[in-house]
Amino acid sequence: MPCWTTASSQINLQNANRELLKAALAAIGFTNLHENDEYARMRGNGAVLTMDRFADSTSVTVMANGTVTVTSARADRNMTALGNEVKRAYSGQVIQSAAKRFGWMLKPQDETGRKFSVMGRG
Secondary structure: OOOOOOEEEEEEOOOOOHHHHHHHHHHOOOEEEEEOOHHHHHOOOOEEEEEEEHHHOEEEEEEOOOEEEEEEOOOOOOHHHHHHHHHHHHHHHHHHHHHHHHOOEEEEOOOOOOOEEEEOOO
């Protein structure tokens, strides 16, 4: 495959909380945040947020309409798995936010941090 080939995947998160999405992306290694600046606007029509993960040449662009585009410079990358990784990270942030808001305590069930036991108010 040519070196300039990229792979991308779109995720529809229309009602996503942008702060939780930023926290989720940071939790899975995305950095180099560009929000509502010229660089973010250059990345695509209506882009409001971009983040990059240099370890695997991946970037995420969040559009104003809630569409999230994940792009990788590695064309052989499994984009479905990458999209699922972003959705899992966002879901985890939503759960943690709800737990904090309602005073619940979360106890991780495993080392991956994907499963929690919810305990009553502390």
